[in-house]
Amino acid sequence: MYNDLDPLLHSQLRLTIVSLLMTSSEIDFNAIKDATHATSGNISVQIKKLQEAGYIKVVKSFKNNYQNTSLKITPVGIEAFENYVESLKQYIQAGK
Amino acid sequence: MENREFTPSESLALIASVISDAKTRFHDNGFSFIFLGLCSFAASLGQFVLIQLGYYQINYFPYFIMPIAGIITYFYYKNKKETVKSTNIIGSLLSLLGIILGLNLMIAGFFFWNKFGLALIPFMLILFSLWPLLTGVLIRNRFFIATGIAINIIAYGSFFLEKEFHALVLSVVSLIGIVVPGIILNFSRNESHV
Numbered sequence: 001m002y003n004d005l006d007p008l009l010h011s012q013l014r015l016t017i018v019s020l021l022m023t024s025s026e027i028d029f030n031a032i033k034d035a036t037h038a039t040s041g042n043i044s045v046q047i048k049k050l051q052e053a054g055y056i057k058v059v060k061s062f063k064n065n066y067q068n069t070s071l072k073i074t075p076v077g078i079e080a081f082e083n084y085v086e087s088l089k090q091y092i093q094a095g096k
Numbered sequence: 097m098e099n100r101e102f103t104p105s106e107s108l109a110l111i112a113s114v115i116s117d118a119k120t121r122f123h124d125n126g127f128s129f130i131f132l133g134l135c136s137f138a139a140s141l142g143q144f145v146l147i148q149l150g151y152y153q154i155n156y157f158p159y160f161i162m163p164i165a166g167i168i169t170y171f172y173y174k175n176k177k178e179t180v181k182s183t184n185i186i187g188s189l190l191s192l193l194g195i196i197l198g199l200n201l202m203i204a205g206f207f208f209w210n211k212f213g214l215a216l217i218p219f220m221l222i223l224f225s226l227w228p229l230l231t232g233v234l235i236r237n238r239f240f241i242a243t244g245i246a247i248n249i250i251a252y253g254s255f256f257l258e259k260e261f262h263a264l265v266l267s268v269v270s271l272i273g274i275v276v277p278g279i280i281l282n283f284s285r286n287e288s289h290v
Contacts, residue, residue, distance in 0.1 A: 005107075012102060015110060015111065019111045019114035020114055025188060035114075035117075085108070085111065087104075088104045088107055088108050091104040092104050092105060
């Protein structure tokens with residue numbers, strides 16, 4: 001239906017993840033879980049899709065002897081997000 | 097949260113809501129305001145007392161606590177950052193601003209005090225005013241904005257005071273303009289956690 005909109009970003013959970021990353025330089029997996037209330041499995045699947053597209057970077061490290069996964073947005077992701085917002089504005093304007 | 101497709105309006109509303117939440121998700125506990133404000137209060141009051149007692153040669157000695165206070169603050173936030181889940185851009189911006197202002201205050205105070213002459217304390221107060229002012233703008237807090245503007249006005253007003261009272265002005269501004277906003281920030285953070 002919305003052909004010009006980036007299909008990767010035009011999904012509620014993925015868009016929330018990318019929007020969160022646009023406001024922070026780095027976010028932990030658990031912080032995304034807290035913000036979205038989605039299941040770990042669902043978040044992992046969406047993160048993988050975003051990572052494969054090059055929109056985000058996943059950094060795995062150890063914090064207090066526990067494995068920690070944090071996410072960062074990439075320049076490709078920033079550009080995609082900006083284009084997506086532009087397309088949204090055009091759709092809304094055209095609909096008025 | 098479901099993983100469904102939605103309309104452009106819903107999409108834009110979601111982005112706006114996430115960005116708006118992030119702006120208010122400023123979890124600073126006011127430590128830098130309270131700690132550095134108290135150190136600045138103690139140092140400037142110390143200077144004022146030394147001048148009043150006639151110890152002109154060593155009147156700037158109390159300010160040596162400021163670099164130490166800066167180092168303590170740096171390590172406090174470094175340790176805190178390691179336990180924090182997400183790095184908020186507002187928090188990062190304010191930390192950077194604090195470091196830049198702090199360095200400029202110390203460079204001006206320790207190395208260029210004789211070049212500034214009567215304008216030293218007003219200049220320092222103008223730099224001081226930027227901290228609460230920009231914090232207020234970024235976290236949308238009217239009290240911080242008003243405090244920043246008040247310090248700015250006091251900075252220019254202090255040109256009309258005798259130089260020996262400048263340190264007293266700095267101590268009062270440190271207490272009212274820096275420590276009090278820090279306590280309010282701390283209070284509002286604790287309130288939001290209840």
